[in-house]
Amino acid sequence: xxxxxICGEEGxxxxxxxxxxxxxxxxxxxxxxxxxxxxxxxxxxxxxxxWKILDDKLSxxxxxxxxxxxxxxxxxxxxxxxKKKKNTQVRVDFTEEGNIFKIKLGIRPFSDDPSFDMExxxxxLLSGEQCQRCSRFYGGYYEAILQxxxxxxxxxxxxxxxxxxxxxxxSDRLISKDRMAFIARTEEKKEGIDIYMGSxxxxxxxxxxxxxxxxxxxxxxxxxxxxDRDSGKKIYRTTVTVRLKDLTQKYAYYRGHLYLLDVAGDxxxxxxxxxxEILSIKGKxxxxxxxxxxxxxxxxDLLEVVELxxxxxxxxxxxxxxxSGDYEPFYIPREDVHLKNTLIAGDNVKGAxxxxxxxxxxxxxxxxxx
Ligand SMILES: [Zn+2]
Ligand SMILES: [Zn+2]
Numbered sequence: 353x354x355x356x357x358i359c360g361e362e363g364x365x366x367x368x369x370x371x372x373x374x375x376x377x378x379x380x381x382x383x384x385x386x387x388x389x390x391x392x393x394x395x396x397x398x399x400x401x402x403w404k405i406l407d408d409k410l411s412x413x414x415x416x417x418x419x420x421x422x423x424x425x426x427x428x429x430x431x432x433x434x435k436k437k438k439n440t441q442v443r444v445d446f447t448e449e450g451n452i453f454k455i456k457l458g459i460r461p462f463s464d465d466p467s468f469d470m471e472x473x474x475x476x477l478l479s480g481e482q483c484q485r486c487s488r489f490y491g492g493y494y495e496a497i498l499q500x501x502x503x504x505x506x507x508x509x510x511x512x513x514x515x516x517x518x519x520x521x522x523s524d525r526l527i528s529k530d531r532m533a534f535i536a537r538t539e540e541k542k543e544g545i546d547i548y549m550g551s552x553x554x555x556x557x558x559x560x561x562x563x564x565x566x567x568x569x570x571x572x573x574x575x576x577x578x579x580d581r582d583s584g585k586k587i588y589r590t591t592v593t594v595r596l597k598d599l600t601q602k603y604a605y606y607r608g609h610l611y612l613l614d615v616a617g618d619x620x621x622x623x624x625x626x627x628x629e630i631l632s633i634k635g636k637x638x639x640x641x642x643x644x645x646x647x648x649x650x651x652x653d654l655l656e657v658v659e660l661x662x663x664x665x666x667x668x669x670x671x672x673x674x675x676s677g678d679y680e681p682f683y684i685p686r687e688d689v690h691l692k693n694t695l696i697a698g699d700n701v702k703g704a705x706x707x708x709x710x711x712x713x714x715x716x717x718x719x720x721x722x
Pocket of ligand 1: 357358
């Protein structure tokens with residue numbers, strides 16, 4: 353019997369080598385026994401080439417393994433070995449212990465021959481560090497102040513709350529692309545709202561969205577704060593001021609339906625208070641309709657709204673009762689109610705009274721999605 357020319361072992365030889373020596377020769381695979389990944393607990397983010405949210409553990413582990421495995425074969429990470437795959441497959445199993453992922457790798461160098469399978473182990477350590485964003489956030493850092501003002505008068509409290517809600521929402525959405533789009537602090541002042549933001553570009557984007565919604569103007573001013581210690585560059589802090597045109601919500605009564613009126617560029621945007629449907633009417637058309645009196649504008653304070661309860665439901669109609677005044681029950685055909693949901697007995701709804709008619713509405717005011 354012939355023996356391996358490297359180790360001398362006898363048996364079946366491949367190109368003069370035993371199986372062990374053969375695989376050592378043709379397949380190289382290394383992975384560090386421990387991989388440290390910077391991890392920010394405050395925002396659940398990890399760092400590779402940039403900070404990313406640690407969302408799905410398996411895809412996180414896959415990413416980290418792909419960066420750290422070196423091999424002369426093309427490697428495919430799999431949950432389970434697949435017969436048809438031509439590449440070298442590595443099966444990943446993991447368990448979690450605190451901030452450590454213990455990883456077992458099953459390695460199949462040749463997909464058509466499991467007899468060469470081998471195993472390896474590693475662990476991924478999430479090493480606690482605060483990312484720059486969070487350290488700035490918790491340090492009270494801000495790059496810009498977004499000032500929201502009304503053109504004429506001070507902003508009423510409930511309106512201020514709605515505007516802050518809109519800004520919160522926009523900042524949440526921007527954060528997925530711009531991690532500095534956080535709100536460091538919000539101040540409600542006599543003259544308006546000041547929002548301290550981590551990112552100037554986010555402050556500008558939000559200012560533009562507010563203008564789209566309410567109309568108005570934007571201005572910017574810069575204040576020299578000093579010099580950057582490292583680069584020697586001047587550091588400015590920017591204040592973006594939005595002067596909103598008309599913050600009083602108005603309603604439009606049009607073709608028997610009630611809408612919240614809004615301006616969007618040259619168009620008027622009508623958002624149904626019944627089913628949220630949105631109509632867009634060109635400026636000129638809108639004025640024509642006003643002249644013809646097919647659209648009636650109702651000031652917010654002048655809309656009469658009553659609380660109602662549904663007392664009975666039949667296939668054709670609802671019986672409802674007013675929860676104030678005369679507690680008078682009345683019937684309304686189901687086809688005249690345009691709410692998204694079907695009502696059931698016991699539901700509370702609101703009704704707007706226009707021309708002695710009750711229009712069932714979902715809500716009184718909508719800070720509609722921008
Ligand atoms: Zn050998
Ligand atoms: Zn962080």
